[in-house]
Amino acid sequence: MSETQPDEQIQIQQRREKLTALREDSIAFPTDFRRDVIADELLAAYNEKTKEELESEAIRVKLAGRMMTRRIMGKASFAHIQDMSGKIQLYVTRDTLPAGFYNTQFKKWDIGDIVGAEGVLFKTKVGELSVRVDNIRLLTKALRPLPEKFHGIADQEIKYRQRYLDLIMSDDSRKTFVIRTQIINYIRQFLTERQFMEVETPMMQTIPGGATARPFATYHNALDMDLYLRVAPELYLKRLVVGGFERVFEINRNFRNEGLSTRHNPEFTMIEFYQAYAEYGDLMNLTETMLRGIATNVCGTTTVKYQNEEYDFSKPFTRMSVVESILHFNPNLNNADLATKNAAIQIAQGLNIPIKDSYGLGKLQIEIFEKTVEHRLMQPTFITAYPVEVSPLARRNDKDPHVTDRFEFFVGGREIANGFTELNDPEDQADRFRKQVLEKDAGDNEAMHYDEDYITALEHGMPPTAGEGIGIDRLVMLFTNSPSIRDVLLFPHMRPKN
């Protein structure tokens, strides 16, 4: 034992010694305690009762949770315990516990320990609903001290790396993840009641398809073959539509081998859904209804506050085409500037957009859109008519063969959703794949592979279908007012320490 031990080691050692004593006395990690209620249920049921009503009713309760605070005042103490629902105060006195227990047991316990307590509800002088404890047990000894109670954890890194501490300490963080689950549950219910069927499709794919993104590669030993983590489930879900599951959805992880940012995590959650005998306009309407429903049912309002802005989900969402939106936000431009490749190159160069030789008119339009429009789309907005060149899986528009029957949805300057009428013409799809392969061969490692099996599926006939993907993480960011995607991922990707 060295003379100068770090403070934390001393505290942990003290707690270990207490645990050793517990092991000698009794079962140190008992499992036989059962609670009959949780904190918020008590607050909801009894907080409105008067002191006198509670005294006369003498309601007995059994609670369990982590001891978050404790104020010892001689022969009596107050402590707050926290369970899955919230916190409630315990009033523990020497004389209501078995002889000696208060001094030799309870007062030796530590903040962070998990306890089970039994007693009668009452209200304190200042009116806080509390439990007058007459039986209390230590259920789990915590060997490590909690962070400081008042400021909580300020270091973002600890919040991400030790999320359990963040969840113990921060009501806001807990709430964010509760809302995340509520949003997903809402979407699941919304689609299920519209006859969509939830399915699971491969995470490990031999040909990574469905999005233009760089995949993670892995390897299957027994089959001696390369596999890729999926960048999207799209092509499998559409195979299911070919198979007759005419409305399907999947809520699951995608993996993209790209950089990290406040809006990007290598694994992220998407919902994709496909509806046969529908087109992209139907899905815009469905999306609008669904998002308004999330706002109303999960957040309780159609006015969503995000950072310093307010977004209004009550009004019909704005709809305009890519070209219309460029002209709208660039009043100095006119149709002719976006009508030919040479004109668009001029505009793009003026905006300092790096241009590759392979860019066609459509790609140039999208570059101009992303540079000058995307971040300005604050209120809920659908952008439609995306160029064929950047939409290899979307159906070509019948009137304008340069664009597809596709939309993206934006709010707060961020893309949240992407949907389109699916390309169910196998010959057109094969052509599009071939163009993607040319781009891949030219060095674009985000370009798609040629998926022969998928073409075969389409050749069996896919009914007219519309499909959409929504980024769940970005959606949750919006509805929880979270500035970073890491705030809505329980365990965001972090570089390993050391």
Added chain:
RNA sequence: GGGUUGUUAGCUCAGCUGGUAGAGCACCGCACUUUUAAUGCGAUGGUCGAGCGUUCGAAUCGCUCACGACCCA
């Protein structure tokens, strides 16, 4: 990838132009039967992110690295 910025006690943070390391909370001891950031008194606790350099002397100045945060691409 570029810019800005951070890393000091278990936690939250001070630490000025370089001169022997500070507070609050937590922890330990004493007192206290309605507190709630409990209170009062006392004590313990540090390889100042890592390395190299400048200097008589570095938490402080410089460089490199590690890990974050924010902004930009």
